[in-house]
Amino acid sequence: MNAVLEVRDAAVRYALARGRTIAAVDGVTLSLAEGEIVGLVGESGCGKSSLGRAILGLVRLASGQVFWKGRRIDSLPRREFRALRGEMQLVFQDPHACFDPRMTLAESIAEPLRALAAGLEESARTVRVESALDEVGLDREVGARYPHQASGGQLQRAGIARALIVAPQFMVCDEPVSALDVSVQGQIVNLLARVRRERGLACLFISHNLAVVARLAERILVMYRGRIVEAAAREAIVRAPRHPYTRLLLDSVPDPHPQAARKLLAAVRESPAPLADAGADGCPFASRCPWVLARCRTSAPLLRPVADQQLVACHRAEEWPKGLTPAAT
């Protein structure tokens, strides 16, 4: 399979006080094929948004490389990167925060055209905006509204229309449904699935909700503290996870079945309190891991192939998914 996007050993660091830095993304390698949708899950602060933004050149890489169609793009000067904006777009999490309150939704949707297709005539621009509105299921009348007059679901549809209007080939969707009501979430997930299928768009779908990611993505990456800890096909991640953090994420998805929900509470109650951090040398998950060994606290496991198309960063990955019992510590 031909990779359209490749990220090699990428790191993103942010400066802290007194010259210290923190690695939000710590040596991540991934690739996306043309038209492929890959899910990226993890909790807040794990670096998933930083990674998405670094790919789009919105934050700088401290080290590593990003290749788009074989061309290295992470070190491009601003002006040259700008030309790529027509090929790569971003859909934001909070639809209320990413629209100019003084512009109608249709005007906002037309904005990328002004920058990337400046020669376009007014009438042609209107046609493009109207077809984008149609594509995301918004009435023309809604396009004439200002952000405060629209619902969250309508705004997120407009956000998708704004990304699609330049006909991108790759899209980063950063938690596009987590700010929406449950009854509307499904509408947006279905819309993204349809648009992606019809346009053959490659997509990195970022979310903290594994159940939502599993709906859309054929392949899922699980991220913890800046590193990919497991990467595999959706079926393997959900049915046969080999990293204890993936397992924890799966078990934590709230289930509206009273029995399942109570089982979850009982399991959490019995789980041991987190230990002290293992430090830079150890596994980043060691302090929370019910299956931790002495080795985990001194050497960090590398991401390595464990089963067919399944990469796992855990010393005990081979023992999974056979029955493991929590270490008696």
Added chain:
Amino acid sequence: MSALLEIRALTVDFLAPRVVRAVDGVDLALGPRERLAIVGESGSGKTQLLLACTGLLAANGRAMGSVRFEGRELLGPGDAAAPARGSGIGFVFQDAGGSLTPHRRIGDQLVEVAMAARGMPKRHACDESLAMLGRVRLPDPGSTMNAYPHELSGGMRQRAAIALALAARPRLLFADEPTSALDVTVQAEVMALLDALCRDLGMALLLVTHDLGVVAALAGRIAVMYAGRIVEEGDTDELLANPAHPYTAGLLASVPSLSALDDGELATIPGAPPRAGETIQGCRFEPRCPRRRERCRVEGPRLEAGGTSLVACHYPLDAGRSP
């Protein structure tokens, strides 16, 4: 039966500048130690209902009807609810930062509440606060006493906020989306904590959330709210297994689950809830309802007994219901 909290015909209006009705004639009762969850989408009025009960509505809001806590009326001239807040009714908000003062140490805030609400001397209040931080399972209560809110992670801050609400030992806890701002793994921990605290302290819980998964674990009874009204109310197990209102059924079907792994469409409820202030003659859910008929457009249904629950629907679902 003596109710701990009794809400009768509660209506909340906002002057914005037209009159916008956020809550429209809600009746609810909660017994001691009982746990009730109000489930609804944003804008359904669930948060305003909690705020109205505790006299915390915004200045342009007005509550009508009756709210009685342990027999005492909380709606009235002045701040009639003030005596009930704190040691009667504690409050946990979605955003933990909202209840913690940013420039004061966690310990100072806890001690102040314990002294004011329970008349404790300072030494005793300090011991009590330290114990409370341990009770909400903060890993290092001693150093948390000295920490400022911004020094804690989101999950830790929510635990501290819960400790603060409990410092006055309320008999009823109002929790407004207590876990929605948290990560899934932390959310499960906070749910388990609330569950244990209610049991250990003999506290009643009124939980407001949009998340049916949270409700299933914590509440014994559920009231589903839509556009300012309660559309269904019943026992948690029964209501989740056999929802009678098409809106409840639609919400349940929309929760993404891990049991079916395919690219099939996720179930959704078409459209969006009515906008605030929109006047609707018939059933408010009618424009989005898969079961709507002519009658629904002209006549709003009342909340009536149907099977084991109360439901406001002319044509409720009854498949799978035991006779």
